[in-house]
Amino acid sequence: MAFRERPSQAGPGPTLEIRENQPLDRYRLAGRAVREALGRQRRVWIATGIHPEEVAALATAFIRLESRHPGMLLVIAPERPGQCSTIYARLRIEGGFQVRRHSDGHGCDAGTQIYLLDTPGELRAFQAAADAAFIGSSFVTAGVADPTGPAMAGVPMVMGPYAEADEGAHDPGIQARVQRLVQSGGLRRACDPLELSAALDGLLVDGQLSRALGECARRALEASLPASPAPAPGAAGHRALAQRGLGSAGPFPVNCPDTHPNVVLQ
Numbered sequence: 001m002a003f004r005e006r007p008s009q010a011g012p013g014p015t016l017e018i019r020e021n022q023p024l025d026r027y028r029l030a031g032r033a034v035r036e037a038l039g040r041q042r043r044v045w046i047a048t049g050i051h052p053e054e055v056a057a058l059a060t061a062f063i064r065l066e067s068r069h070p071g072m073l074l075v076i077a078p079e080r081p082g083q084c085s086t087i088y089a090r091l092r093i094e095g096g097f098q099v100r101r102h103s104d105g106h107g108c109d110a111g112t113q114i115y116l117l118d119t120p121g122e123l124r125a126f127q128a129a130a131d132a133a134f135i136g137s138s139f140v141t142a143g144v145a146d147p148t149g150p151a152m153a154g155v156p157m158v159m160g161p162y163a164e165a166d167e168g169a170h171d172p173g174i175q176a177r178v179q180r181l182v183q184s185g186g187l188r189r190a191c192d193p194l195e196l197s198a199a200l201d202g203l204l205v206d207g208q209l210s211r212a213l214g215e216c217a218r219r220a221l222e223a224s225l226p227a228s229p230a231p232a233p234g235a236a237g238h239r240a241l242a243q244r245g246l247g248s249a250g251p252f253p254v255n256c257p258d259t260h261p262n263v264v265l266q
Contacts (some may be wrong), residue, residue: 031128038073038108038115038129043204046075046117046127049136052083054088059097059140060193061200062113069204070210071110075126077117079136079143114162119178127153131210132203133185134196135159144175147181151221156213157187158199178218180224186217 001199038044043098045065045157047058078084078093084101091114092099094258100229102122133150137143138160145164150157163174163240181187188203190196203210 013195014235027124027128030125031051032155034125034129034184038075039071039110042071042073042110042129044073044075044152045132045154045200045204046077046130046135047134047136048077048123048127049079049143049145050076050083050087051079051137051140052086052090054139054140055095055194056195059091059095059132061197062097063136063199064194065201065204066113067181068201072204073108073112073115075115075117077123079128081120082120084116087136088116088118088122098166123149126151127155131207132200138162144174145178147178147187147217148221151181151186151217154214154218156203156210156217156223157181158196158203159187159192160196161189177221177224180220181217182218184216184222186213186215187228210246 017166047054050058058074058076059115062072066072069240076087078087086103087097089252091097098111099116100108100112100114101116101118103118127150130150130153133155135145135147135150135157138145139162143163145162147157147159151171159178178187182189188199190199
């Protein structure tokens with residue numbers, strides 16, 4: 001692990017480099033550095049592989065969770081880089097959320113509600129920094145909802161009803177992997193935004209339970225994957241992690257009022 005300087009619009013700041021073939025403890029160390037930048041005292045959940053049509057569901061879940069977890073942060077990693085502008089517009093312009101883009105280089109402050117991870121190659125460390133994860137492309141029949149990344153990072157997950165696209169290539173191992181993770185307790189299923197918010201609340205409200213379920217997911221995944229050689233050096237490139245900028249138990253209130261009147265997402 002090495003620190004270096006990377007110029008940005010906000011001036012040079014410390015960044016952390018990690019490689020794809022570094023062991024788990026290195027990713028966790030990188031995750032702690034990212035978490036310091038995002039805000040250690042706030043709850044953080046990450047939504048990976050997000051399709052633009054899932055933005056409305058995420059917005060609904062965020063609104064419901066925000067009243068339970070003030071200062072909460074949602075990190076969104078789009079399914080493809082080309083979808084970043086669409087997702088940003090729906091959240092910032094249509095939804096009225098306070099959104100920061102990682103590529104802007106300004107970091108994340110206490111007023112940021114949603115942090116858009118719109119640069120490639122940094123997802124693993126951000127996953128390791130989260131308290132919980134939502135597996136994207138699982139509320140739509142497009143793309144593949146793969147829980148491997150968060151499970152490898154030891155993060156408990158929630159995913160929707162779909163694991164694979166109706167059309168296109170299919171991975172016969174995805175369904176078996178999902179089933180194994182569900183059985184471990186580290187992956188929960190949700191059919192709509194209300195179930196998503198309730199499931200995430202259960203993970204965010206109890207940090208000790210969240211960590212235990214995440215570890216169950218990691219061990220279940222390790223047991224299901226055959227041993228494989230480390231990827232070739234440089235195959236995934238460096239991970240440059242910006243660190244600039246910069247927080248109740250009980251059942252989730254199903255009928256809690258919305259607290260974000262500007263949301264007009266369709």
